[in-house]
Amino acid sequence: xxxxxxxxxxxxxxxxxxxxxxxxxxxxxxxxxxxxxxxxxxxxxxxxxxxxxxxxxxxxxxxxxxxxxxxxxxxxxxxxxxxxxxxxxxxxxxxxxxxxxxxxxxxxxxxxxxxxxxxxxxxxxxxxxxxxxxxxxxxxxxxxxxxxxxxxxxxxxxxxxxxxxxxxxxxxxxxxxxxxxxxxxxxxxxxxxxxxxxxxxxxxxxxxxxxxxxxxxxxxxxxxxxxxxxxxxxxxxxxxxxxxxxxxxxxxxxxxxxxxxxxxxxxxxxxxxxxxxxxxxxxxxxxxxxxxxxxxxxxxxxxxxxxxxxxxxxxxxxxxxxxxxxxxxxxxxxxxxxxxxxxxxxxxxxxxxxxxxxxxxxxxxxxxxxxxxxxxxxxxxxxxxxxxxxxxxxxxxxxxxxxxxxxxxxxxxxxxxxxxxxxxxxxxxxxxxxxxxxxxxxxxxxxxxxxxxx
RNA sequence: GGCGACGUGGCCAAGUGGUUAAGGCAGAGGUUUGCAAAACCUUGAUCAGCGGUUCGAAUCCGCUCGUCGCCUCCA
Numbered sequence: 040x041x042x043x044x045x046x047x048x049x050x051x052x053x054x055x056x057x058x059x060x061x062x063x064x065x066x067x068x069x070x071x072x073x074x075x076x077x078x079x080x081x082x083x084x085x086x087x088x089x090x091x092x093x094x095x096x097x098x099x100x101x102x103x104x105x106x107x108x109x110x111x112x113x114x115x116x117x118x119x120x121x122x123x124x125x126x127x128x129x130x131x132x133x134x135x136x137x138x139x140x141x142x143x144x145x146x147x148x149x150x151x152x153x154x155x156x157x158x159x160x161x162x163x164x165x166x167x168x169x170x171x172x173x174x175x176x177x178x179x180x181x182x183x184x185x186x187x188x189x190x191x192x193x194x195x196x197x198x199x200x201x202x203x204x205x206x207x208x209x210x211x212x213x214x215x216x217x218x219x220x221x222x223x224x225x226x227x228x229x230x231x232x233x234x235x236x237x238x239x240x241x242x243x244x245x246x247x248x249x250x251x252x253x254x255x256x257x258x259x260x261x262x263x264x265x266x267x268x269x270x271x272x273x274x275x276x277x278x279x280x281x282x283x284x285x286x287x288x289x290x291x292x293x294x295x296x297x298x299x300x301x302x303x304x305x306x307x308x309x310x311x312x313x314x315x316x317x318x319x320x321x322x323x324x325x326x327x328x329x330x331x332x333x334x335x336x337x338x339x340x341x342x343x344x345x346x347x348x349x350x351x352x353x354x355x356x357x358x359x360x361x362x363x364x365x366x367x368x369x370x371x372x373x374x375x376x377x378x379x380x381x382x383x384x385x386x387x388x389x390x391x392x393x394x395x396x397x398x399x400x401x402x403x404x405x406x407x408x409x410x411x412x413x414x415x416x417x418x419x420x421x422x423x424x425x426x427x428x429x430x431x432x433x434x435x436x437x438x439x440x441x442x443x444x445x446x447x448x449x450x451x452x453x454x455x456x457x458x459x460x461x462x463x464x465x466x467x468x469x470x471x472x473x474x475x476x477x478x479x480x481x482x483x484x485x486x487x488x489x490x491x492x493x
Numbered sequence: 494g495g496c497g498a499c500g501u502g503g504c505c506a507a508g509u510g511g512u513u514a515a516g517g518c519a520g521a522g523g524u525u526u527g528c529a530a531a532a533c534c535u536u537g538a539u540c541a542g543c544g545g546u547u548c549g550a551a552u553c554c555g556c557u558c559g560u561c562g563c564c565u566c567c568a
Contacts, residue, residue, distance in 0.1 A: 070566085194564080200495045269497095271565045338498085353517090356531095392507055393515075406533070407532085410532055467527095484526095488531090
């Protein structure tokens with residue numbers, strides 16, 4: 040049985056859904072004001088694997104992920120660039136989807152946008168005011184944290200222990216320093232929507248409440264996001280949602296991934312130490328980055344290093360080699376133990392590191408059988424199947440070098456004739472020359488194969 | 494100040510009370526190869542330090558040292 044670590048209880052809990060067989064999963068999406076980086080990629084790969092594994096287990100997963108497309112950072116950036124905010128957010132949300140496709144992250148079933156649900160948000164805020172959980176203030180609206188007796192239960196902090204204003208100056212007009220904005224009154228020139236409290240835009244946290252309840256109902260099975268979202272974002276979502284719907288828990292399992300570090304420091308735009316997704320995918324390949332991410336447990340912080348990703352790229356090649364040319368969809372019953380071990384690892388709060396060890400063993404097995412001229416298709420098929428649960432494509436890397444293939448084929452054919460004539464010096468010159476051009480040539484009893492090298 | 498994560502062989506990383514501490518990368522040796530490449534086989538650690546609990550600890554407790562994160566920008 041699947042067990043998931045729940046941030047709320049700080050324990051692993053057996054996974055039981057609200058509705059049998061159905062998983063309602065909401066993952067916090069990006070604020071689309073700039074390119075996403077490989078830290079974001081880590082998070083979405085983690086939740087992609089969660090989804091894929093749940094689907095493998097037979098659950099009908101309903102996966103919703105929002106785009107935050109109205110907020111201060113977007114407004115600021117659009118001013119800097121002189122581009123309308125909606126154009127800017129559309130540009131980066133499109134780019135985000137392309138990046139996710141490149142990483143083989145399955146698309147969510149729905150991508151609600153904050154700007155498209157303003158009416159719902161206004162209605163929810165009005166209701167919170169009506170119930171006494173929120174109060175208007177000079178065109179803004181704030182959530183009254185003291186109205187939620189459980190406030191702090193996710194992050195396990197108490198209001199009186201928190202160091203309000205540690206990073207941001209406290210607005211003295213608020214009733215309580217931790218009260219947070221549901222609605223922000225617009226300053227001149229800012230994007231604004233009409234509301235009972237004057238023109239403005241939604242605060243950050245309320246959009247997730249409005250969107251998740253509209254898309255998935257008042258209660259979720261899984262709510263996920265990065266570690267840093269625990270406080271305040273998810274804490275505030277819980278407070279709003281549970282007060283609003285009167286139903287608790289808002290989400291049964293709160294999952295949070297650890298942070299990606301670069302040079303042992305948090306990867307963040309403000310630190311200036313970010314690597315772009317397309318850059319890494321192009322250089323190492325999507326499988327390599329996924330293997331790098333999945334080789335450690337998702338809740339642990341992970342340090343990005345050239346060496347670790349290169350190592351993952353080597354592994355990706357090895358796995359791809361092991362399934363290359365093998366019959367697809369062969370009988371895997373002989374490998375039931377390997378499958379069971381993979382499932383046991385994944386059932387243990389998605390222990391992908393252990394799960395990968397099963398794939399490595401299958402790769403070795405497949406290669407060994409093949410080289411001893413036995414049928415490797417069972418091992419290879421299971422490797423493909425379990426690999427796809429981890430979102431691995433297991434394809435050799437190909438350059439879209441349009442039109443050069445016939446020339447390479449010709450050179451390889453000529454080299455074959457030279458070898459046949461024992462003209463090894465010349466044959467090696469061809470091979471070395473091709474390698475310098477990025478083409479590796481491999482001889483085997485079955486013939487000669489060549490491929491582009493990264 | 495409050496809350497939390499972590500320190501396992503050169504590198505990455507499982508394992509959280511009990512036979513020989515998974516696995517991968519790199520390195521070394523070997524098989525194969527005209528030579529290579531790919532593949533396969535073999536090969537290394539007593540778990541940051543100190544003290545304690547226990548018949549028994551990497552695994553529990555305490556302290557020390559070190560690293561990282563959160564406390565209204567953030568996946």
